[in-house]
Amino acid sequence: MQDNAQQEEKVLTFDDLGLKKEILKSIKFAGFTSPSPIQAQAIPVVLAGRDMVGQAHTGTGKTAAFSLPALHNMKLDGSVELLVITPTRELATQVSDEIFKYGKNLGVRTVTVYGGSSYKRQLDLIGRGANVVVATPGRMLDILKKNMLPDFAPSMVVLDEADEMLDMGFLDDITEIFSYMPTDRQTLLFSATMPQPIKTLAHKILENPEFVSITKGETTNADIEQLYYVIDEHERDDAIIRLMDSETTKKSVVFCRTKSEVDRLSNVLSNAGYLANGLHGDMEQRQRETVIKGFKSNSVKVLVATDVAARGIHVNNISHVFNYHIPFDPESYVHRIGRTGRAGTKGKAITLLTPLEFKELQKIKKIVGTSMEHAFVPSKNDLRQTNIDNIVKSIEDQKIYDEAHLILDKLKEDIDEETIMYKLISMILNKQDIKGPSNIGIPADKLQAILDRASKRGGDRNSRGRGGNRRAGHRNSRGRSGGSRDGGSRSSRGGDSRRRSSNRH
Incomplete structure (x- = not known):
């Protein structure tokens, strides 16, 4: 029935x-x-x-x-x-x-x-x-x-x-x-x-x-796979490049906290071979329009942006959202990851964080009611295996051109067929340059030990009162030292100038 x-x-x-x-x-x-x-x-x-x-x-x-x-x-x-x-x-x-x-x-x-x-x-x-x-x-x-x-x-x-x-x-x-x-x-x-x-x-x-x-359970889109990676602070650039290398990204947005960080990271990603460009509130309107037009037309594949600058950009074919830093509040997290998984398509949201930022992670998970899974940044060996699988598929799918037999006949005059194949595959492998250290991120055993110590410190802080928060306060001030956030810089200018400047974001 x-x-x-x-x-x-x-x-x-x-x-x-x-x-x-x-x-x-x-x-x-x-x-x-x-x-x-x-x-x-x-x-x-x-x-x-x-x-x-x-x-x-x-x-x-x-x-x-x-x-x-x-x-x-x-x-x-x-x-x-x-x-x-x-x-x-x-x-x-x-x-x-x-x-x-x-x-x-x-x-x-x-x-x-x-x-x-x-x-x-x-x-x-x-x-x-x-x-x-x-x-x-x-x-x-x-x-x-x-x-x-x-x-x-x-x-x-x-x-x-x-x-x-x-x-x-x-x-x-x-x-x-x-x-x-x-x-x-x-x-x-x-x-x-x-x-x-x-x-x-x-x-x-x-x-x-x-x-x-x-409903609350739909606050974040069910079509978005949400992952977080625990790294050391100095590993952020290597981690974002490694993850982009390992993911099948069509078009992605990388969110940064500050304008200066946007400029720096967009240059880092461009130097790593990605079609990346930055977007933030200090750019002229003509520059902003050029960047957004490029992002829509695929001449820009990676948009590096602040929260405020990226608002209003609704492109349906964004496959990935990367949080270079975990957002300051849960609402920003929802806004950020909502750029992917649109119009019934699948998307992926990836967040980088250090062990000191677990408190912010738990706050987001609790308030947003979202499901975020922990994952490990692929090693160089992992990525090599992935590249091999991709190369095999690319070769299987490759269209054979009429001119191919001419090149093969010339090569066979001096080299046997097996050696030719090895050389051609080696040419492909030679282009698969994997950047960064062999391993990125905190390994499982070390991570568990850090979490155990953090849990014990949390209990001690509750018994001691406010004194245990000094480390977090120091972290917050250090996290903002790279430049003012778009939101922070707006609020310091007052109501009238805030409205005048908002068209730049």
């Missing part, structure tokens, strides 16, 4: 949600059939016209969760009916492109509004009959305060990635933007986390909202 019931259980599809046929056609063209959890919960609420708070991590399909029902409800009368506010121009561009993709069969016109570009061009595009405006807070507020769009009255306003806007210092701007919005509107707020300032904002701008949230 139970098996029959499970067989009869219907899988929800987009067809079941009652969306217009033009939208369903776009969804099917994009290759989607079943809605993600956040989409299945949010779309009926939005279709019904309710205000809503949606909590879900990045990569779960939030854009479709609000844009599909918004497109369905549009009158398409030539006015702006949907305003989406996003923290960065990169995210604004991507959200606008996605909404256009879903609404193209309805003839929906979208415009992206952000700083650093011509006011006139953006206003002209809106005046030509835009239905959707996707904007960053600073430029949108400037347009509203200068009354450049006198009849601007969207019936739906979406605040996307609200917690990221809080981190970037946009909360006052957001509050002021909503003072210009019509009171008779539908408002949606999406956020990966719900700190108290976001809850307060939601109370101000939403009316009797429906709360839609994924």
